[in-house]
Amino acid sequence: MKPRPEPSFTSSLRAPSQVMRLARLGSFHQCRLSFMRILTRRMAREAWSFTRPIFDIDAKGVGHAVYCAHTPDRTYSLVAFAHDLPAESRSDRVIAQAWDSTFALFDGVPTKEDIARLRTNVPLQEAGRVTETELSVSRANRSVRLWEHVIARLADGRQPDLHEILKVGYLMRTTAVYGSGKLGAADREAIAARPECSAPFQIEMLSVFLTRAYVRDLVQHMAKTRGGERAVPLAPEIARRMGIGNSTGLGMAPFLLNHPTLINNWIAARETAIARVRSVPLASADEVETFRDLLARTILSVDLWRSDHPIQIEKLTDLRVDLQRLSHHVEAADLNTEAPWNRLFMWAETELCLEAQECLASLMLEPYGDLVDSLADEMSDLNPAAFRIDGTMSVAQLREILHRNYGWAMDINWAERENCARAWYVSEEKLEPRLGERFDEPIADYEQPLAPGRDAAALNDALKSWHVDAPIAAFLLAHPEHRHSVRRAQIVDRAPYAEIRDNTISADLLPIDMLRCKLAFFGATQFDPRSDRWVRICLFGNAPYPENLQESNCDDWPYPVLGETLQ
Template identity: 40%
Template sequence: MMRLAAIKASLRGPNALPLRPAEQVMDLERLGAMHQSRLSFMRTLVRRIMLERWQVNIARQELCAEGYGTLIYEINTPQGLFSFVIFSNYLSPEERNDRVIASKWDLTMALVEGRIEDEYLAFLRQNVPLQEAGRVDSRVFVLSRANRSARNFDYVVAQLSKGEQPDVARIAEVGYLYRTTAVYGSGKLGMADWDKVCSRFPDFARPFAAEMFACFMLRNFSLLQVEHIARQRDPQQFTPMKLELKRYFGIGNSTGLGMAPYLINHPILINRWIEMRELALAQVRALGHIDEGVRWRLGELLGRCSQHIAETVTEDAWQSNNNRRVIEDLAKLREQAGVGLESWNDLLAWSEQHCSLQGQELLVSVMLELYPQLVDGLDEYYCAEEFLDLDPLMPLQQLKAVIEQRYAWTLKIDFSDPKNRDIFWYRSEDKMEPRLGKCELDDGREKQMALGVGYAVFRCYQLLCQYIEEFPEHTTARFMVARPKLRGIVRRIQSMNRCVYGDIQANLLAHDILPMHLLRCKLSFFGVSKFDPRSRLWVRNTMYQGAPLLEDIGKTYNDDWFMPLAPTVGGND
């Protein structure tokens, strides 16, 4: 924590630049405009793997000519030994389904503590392919499943089996061989809970590190499997895939509403993630002279971002319009930077006047990319104690002032308007997945999830003001005795007042709420790219495109796979 304290101290004083204000940063539309960065979980995990030189070896490979069977990787890290087991089974086209209601998949996987013995493998083989219908034990950290890309998998196998490389333009349309439809961890289905993982296994003691590692291993297995099948199909003609093509393949991901409640239910953790990103940005903004090398690198990265977005394929009109606007923003930013870049603070302020929110936040990611010495390592502070404490001695006048200052956005919403209380969130009984209901059309409002923080604060404020009129000198404890059902929201208000950024500033009950912003926010912290919304409720994206391969471990690593571009395939590696 010493480095964090030093950073915060350096940003104080009369000449220091302040952090961006909460009312700006925590606006939902801006959070939904964020992009991957050096602090994204995939980037920080791969950086650790490469710099610590994790040893990943195949301990068991039992795959038939068509790639079905079992494969086990053993992973030796500086802190322990782990196994990643994959079960590959035949899946007919009519059974292939990416929705959460699916019960069969091309691949099922588990990340496991220690070495897998035959008896334990039999146990995993009975349960892992069942996913939610099975049960595992606390040796398991992560369960996941994935389906083949109908457009890429068989095509890549066919190309390699006849001695040819896949067409780059075709890969660019769908940059993966598999897409995962769920990655489970943190105590679900009998797995190790987060307390065990973070206290006993330092290699994965950061948010979603184990889940991100499972996706990283899936990506590497997908490349192994297509080469295995192609080699078996025609050993004489077979040609391995070129490394630059391999690196361009990522893992597809489908993300729906299941991810959205996390951002509301873990406010202290989300505050910490945002705070680290903003601290990194503040350090960059505080820099003085910008040398020519950095100016050149800025132009190169802005151009790379523009091309990366141009290579993103989506049929969604909203996303297509966003992409066009960001490309225009990037062109204007390159021009503005070329005119004469005096300071990062000036460029950021200029972007806020002339660029879309997505363009502004992409500039933030680029600025962080330019200064790894300031940014790298802040991910060490991503964990946070998630206790919402009640302060019973707080005077009610102070509690009222906290709401008026920190939750002013809730007091501006007209909750008497039915449109602002039109939506309720609930969990489906069949898969326990979040869904959206409309109050006028759907039953079940009495079973809604407690995600309407804005309305809860507004209602608390109304009742608090009424109580203060009669008892102005009382403390929070007396108010809680009179209104015990408000204990949860008061605890949240008091706790978030101790945070820099606090709650997401959005009314999740409004008729025009766009859950896509919640999904995009969390996915940006994961580090995904190439968003392709399939509706306002779920989105496809790509993970680990451009990332190093297992065979790159031990080589020189420069950590430069931000916004990867389609490769130009030349001669042999």
């Protein structure tokens, strides 16, 4: 490869005060650093192979299957249990007790005894128990409408209607993928040193990737069972359109607040990537062509994006308009002279809505794998000692940090009801995070520490009566109630993107903004909020199947191919 010219200027990172706002985080799009794409790039680069040693499922769709992913060093196996679920038991809520299919990702190749053990536990999900040989536990439900349509068509020797496929986007949706030690599974620390696990959530993404292959095979198996000789397999171009759906509720929102260092590392990697591309002095013709092609394909993808939620409908309308404006601007703009991406981005920051700005930010990274992709190695939280409080810090130093990072919170009147109208709590009934109305429900005594702005402002007030030279260790001895906030403030001082700089308990909070941010880092597309607090998405839609990873450029799969859609 030709060496890149040295940048004549270096773009700085966008400020946390600009990036870490809920409205912007809630407008993030997938990019080269999304966890699904990190995984598919690695699988293709290392030429992973895939086998299906067991597919033992009967005519009613009951049984089990094993899908193995062989890396250069080891094997991971998805153990899938297929169930015959009565329609009335089908629910996507975390509180459900039965599912169409249940899964465990096994570390290695399971023996018969392992499968027998998993069969008595995995179908129970939370009510079961797994061990350190399991890396994740998950479950999925069918899209009833699409499932029956696809089976009926295939059984009759015909392909399903592509319009129907695109309306839903998936045949099954997961309702939870548990990793990191949940239900007795192995801790992340047990696998974190493996290269294929170094980026975040790679095990969970692998589980979903293999689940997608299982779902395709299962629907073909059911069609064959029904149609016999007349049945046909799914056409590959139709199968490819189908991802795995996912319903994500409030359980995921606190994650962003409970893992400040990790979130910093995700955002910092993407912001570093954006700054590197903005610093590129000249774009080559190939790079400009890649960008223009993917912009056109993004416009197509956004056209296919459906939502019934008023907020998302409005955002989609604005995004469609602004992507057209971006497209026209790019046609006319000079991308062959000094710092083209920086100029383009500065134009977008004044002309386009947040959704379109963030879409452009992700798109600009696409031609620059050589500048961007290695940042994937910096997205995990590798410093378990980061929670330690520096007790020698002075009161004056801490107050300076608070003013620098939480000034926005000190400007809020926390005594006003609308500024603290909500409280996060965990319900006794379902042991799941919920968001309640502080002044209407008896929940304040159970509040989770998920209002860092309010708590930082209270810490700042408490510090005012302390001598500026006093060590924080002495302050904390008298005020243990501020220990949590002192820790966060010291983390944010080292990791500036660690904190959401918005009120997370206000009357107008939209939890879906928090969900969207995390799901965009997963690599999700087609966000479809179903209320202000849960969202449907699609994972691995348009991605290659295991056997196709080597066929062509498998890296730009989130962008639908022009000319293939709705013919």
